Amino acid sequence: MAAAGRALRAALPAGLWGRLAPLPGAPRRTAAHFSFQPDPAPSEYGQTQKMNLFQSITSALDNALAKDPTAVIFGEDVAFGGVFRCTVGLRDKYGKDRVFNTPLCEQGIVGFGIGIAVTGATAIAEIQFADYIFPAFDQIVNEAAKYRYRSGDLFNCGSLTIRAPWGCVGHGALYHSQSPEAFFAHCPGIKIVIPRSPLQAKGLLLSCIEDKNPCIFFEPKILYRAAVEQVPVEPYKIPLSQAEVLQTGNDVTMVAWGTQVHVIKEVAAMAQEKLGVSCEVIDLRTILPWDTETVCKSVAKTGRLLISHEAPLTGGFASEISSTVQNQIFDFMETS
Amino acid sequence: MRKMLLAALSRLLQGPAAAGRTASRVMVASRNYGDFASEAKFEIKQCDLHHLEAGPPTTAVMTREEGLQYYKTMQTIRRMELKSDQLYKQKIIRGFCHLYDGQEACCVGIEAAIKPTDHVITAYRAHGFTYTRGVPVREILAELTGRKGGCAKGKGGSMHMYTKNFYGGNGIVGAQVPLGAGIALACKYFAKNEICVALYGDGAANQGQIFETYNMAALWKLPCIFVCENNRYGMGTSVERAAASTDYYKRGYFIPGLRVDGMDVLCVREAVKFAAEYCRSGKGPLVMELQTYRYHGHSMSDPGISYRTREEIQEVRSKSDPITLLKDRMVNNNLASVEELKEIDVAVRKEIEEAAQFATTDPEPPLEELGHHIYFNEPPFEVRGPNQWIKYKSVS
Numbered sequence: 001m002a003a004a005g006r007a008l009r010a011a012l013p014a015g016l017w018g019r020l021a022p023l024p025g026a027p028r029r030t031a032a033h034f035s036f037q038p039d040p041a042p043s044e045y046g047q048t049q050k051m052n053l054f055q056s057i058t059s060a061l062d063n064a065l066a067k068d069p070t071a072v073i074f075g076e077d078v079a080f081g082g083v084f085r086c087t088v089g090l091r092d093k094y095g096k097d098r099v100f101n102t103p104l105c106e107q108g109i110v111g112f113g114i115g116i117a118v119t120g121a122t123a124i125a126e127i128q129f130a131d132y133i134f135p136a137f138d139q140i141v142n143e144a145a146k147y148r149y150r151s152g153d154l155f156n157c158g159s160l161t162i163r164a165p166w167g168c169v170g171h172g173a174l175y176h177s178q179s180p181e182a183f184f185a186h187c188p189g190i191k192i193v194i195p196r197s198p199l200q201a202k203g204l205l206l207s208c209i210e211d212k213n214p215c216i217f218f219e220p221k222i223l224y225r226a227a228v229e230q231v232p233v234e235p236y237k238i239p240l241s242q243a244e245v246l247q248t249g250n251d252v253t254m255v256a257w258g259t260q261v262h263v264i265k266e267v268a269a270m271a272q273e274k275l276g277v278s279c280e281v282i283d284l285r286t287i288l289p290w291d292t293e294t295v296c297k298s299v300a301k302t303g304r305l306l307i308s309h310e311a312p313l314t315g316g317f318a319s320e321i322s323s324t325v326q327n328q329i330f331d332f333m334e335t336s
Numbered sequence: 337m338r339k340m341l342l343a344a345l346s347r348l349l350q351g352p353a354a355a356g357r358t359a360s361r362v363m364v365a366s367r368n369y370g371d372f373a374s375e376a377k378f379e380i381k382q383c384d385l386h387h388l389e390a391g392p393p394t395t396a397v398m399t400r401e402e403g404l405q406y407y408k409t410m411q412t413i414r415r416m417e418l419k420s421d422q423l424y425k426q427k428i429i430r431g432f433c434h435l436y437d438g439q440e441a442c443c444v445g446i447e448a449a450i451k452p453t454d455h456v457i458t459a460y461r462a463h464g465f466t467y468t469r470g471v472p473v474r475e476i477l478a479e480l481t482g483r484k485g486g487c488a489k490g491k492g493g494s495m496h497m498y499t500k501n502f503y504g505g506n507g508i509v510g511a512q513v514p515l516g517a518g519i520a521l522a523c524k525y526f527a528k529n530e531i532c533v534a535l536y537g538d539g540a541a542n543q544g545q546i547f548e549t550y551n552m553a554a555l556w557k558l559p560c561i562f563v564c565e566n567n568r569y570g571m572g573t574s575v576e577r578a579a580a581s582t583d584y585y586k587r588g589y590f591i592p593g594l595r596v597d598g599m600d601v602l603c604v605r606e607a608v609k610f611a612a613e614y615c616r617s618g619k620g621p622l623v624m625e626l627q628t629y630r631y632h633g634h635s636m637s638d639p640g641i642s643y644r645t646r647e648e649i650q651e652v653r654s655k656s657d658p659i660t661l662l663k664d665r666m667v668n669n670n671l672a673s674v675e676e677l678k679e680i681d682v683a684v685r686k687e688i689e690e691a692a693q694f695a696t697t698d699p700e701p702p703l704e705e706l707g708h709h710i711y712f713n714e715p716p717f718e719v720r721g722p723n724q725w726i727k728y729k730s731v732s
Contacts, residue, residue: 076573103573104578171431
C-alpha cells in the first residue's frame, strides 16, 4: 500500500502532490460514496431480466432448489422472504419443509447446517448479518472446515453454503456493518466468496452451492437494492478462485472486492483523467482460496499494487495479498 | 399534612433530572390535598411458579407518592419513545432505533423494587432502563441524535447507553446475559448485598449462551435475576413459531422461576421485590418472565403489522396499557385526580420538548475524538485512518 502511495506521488507533477494530499495527521470528515456501474448483459446464458442484488440471489436459490431436490434453505426469518427479501416466494414454491425458519441461534444454525451437509443433502444457511456470525465461528472453523481432513475424506460437509449480508451500509454502526472475511481467511478448509454485482452474485452463489467444500458467501448489503443489472434467468456458474480483471492498465494494479470494486473503478477513471495514470482493476471475487496468479501476473506487469477494502487495516485481507505478492514477485516491483 | 403533601408533590413533578428548577411553575390549580388517600391496597395477579413453594404476595400497597412517581416515569418514557419515533421519521435520528413503548411497567416496576446500588443489564431495547437508572431525558435523546451531550458522548447511539450500575444497551442478542452473571459474581464476591438483574427477550431466550449462563449461575449460586421480557414477538417471529416451550420462566429448569404480568407495574414490583430478596439471601439465581407487549415494531424499520394484526395491538392498548391501568387504579382509589394526572402529562410533554430541542441543537462530537477509547493506554497512540494520510489520535 505504501508502495502505491509513493507510486502515485511519482506519477504526479511535484506541485500537484502538495495540493492533493492533506496534511498528514489532520483528520478530515469523509463520506463514503460510490455509484454502481452495471456490467453489460451476458449473451451466452440465454434470456436476461432486470434484477437487483437480492432478486438475483432469489433467482439463484430458486434455481438451486429446483435442480437439487435435497436442497434446503434455513435461517432467521427466511420463511416470509428474509429481512432483505432474498428468499421471497421460495417457501410458497418449494414448501415449508424446504424453506424454514430457525430460532435465534447462530451457533445452532451453522451446527445444524453442518449436520445436514454431512448426510449429503445441500444446506443453505442464512446468518442474518455477518456481524452475528461470531457465535458460529467455532462451528465453521473447528467443525465445518476440518471435517473432510479429520475423517480422512470419509465425511465432509461440502454441500454447506452459509450466506450473510456483509459490509457497510451507512447507518449500520458497530453491529450491522462488519466485514469479517479476514477472520475466516485464516482457516483452511472453507471458501469465502464476495460478489460485486447481481450478475456476479448469482453465478458465484450457484458455484458455491455446487462446490464440494463448505462456502461462506458474503453479500454486500448496500448493493441489495442499489445494484441493478440484466441477469440471466437460467442457472449459470462463475468459477471460484478466479479473480476478474475489469480493466487493463499499465501503471498500477488495484485490487478490491464487493462494494469497494465500484469505488476503485471510479478512482481508476479519475486517475486516468486527472493524472494520466493507467490502472488495472481487479475484482478478487473469491477471498479464500484467492487467485494469486492473476494478481501477481498483473503486478509483475505494472510494478505497483494498491488494495482497498472496508475491513480494518490491521490483519485485514490486504495484508495477506500484499505479503504474498511481495514474496513472489518482489524483483518486478517498482521502488517508487 | 397538606403542606407536606404539596411539597412532596412539587418535588415529584420536578422529575429525576431536576437541577435547580423552580417549583412555582408547576402548580396551576390549588386543591385540598387532604381529600386524597395516602395509600391504597390493590389486588394483583398471582404469579405462576416453577420450583417455588411460595411466590410474591397477591396484594400490593401503593402510596400516593409512589403512584404519582410511577405514573410520571412511565409517561415520560412513553412520550420519550414517541418523540424518538418522530425524530427518526424526520431523519434526525439515524441508524437503528428500538422503542420501548408498551413495556414501561417492566422497567419502572423493576427500578421500584431494587436499589440504586443494584446492577441492571439489558439488550438493545434500552431507552426505558436508561431513564429509570438515572440518565436524564435530554442526554438520552442527545445520544440518539449522536451529539456530544449524549450519555455515551454521542458515540454509542440507541443501543449503547450506559450509566452507573447500568451496563447497557447491548447489540448482540443474548450476549448480555453471561455478562449479567459475571456482574452477579462480582456482587457476591464483594459481599455488599447487591444483585444483578439481567434482561433479555423472548427471541434471545433461544440462544445457547443463556443456557450456559443458567448453569453457571445456579452452580455458583449467583445473585442474579434473569428476566425474560416476553413481548410475544422476536422481531417478526411469534413465540409459538420460535420456541419449543413458551414457558420462558421454566427454561431455567433447575432454577426456580416466576411468570409475571408485565403490564401491571405493581405486579412487576412485587415480583422483583420477592426475587431480589431471594437472591440477596444467597439462595441463588431466579428466572422471571414478564409478559408484556410492545406497540411499535421491532425497530423503526419494522412497521410491526406484517406479523400481527392492528386489532391485536389495539386490544392490548385498550385493555392492558400499563399507564392507563395505573391511572385508573389511582383515580378509582382516590389516590389522585384526573386533572392532577393531566398536569403531569403537560409537564412531561414540556420536558420532552425541551430535551428534543437540546438533542437537535447540541453539536456533534468533535472529529478529534473519533479514535478515542479504543484501548486504555497512556501515552496516547495513533490509529490509522481509512488511508495512509489520515491518522487519529487515540486517548483514553
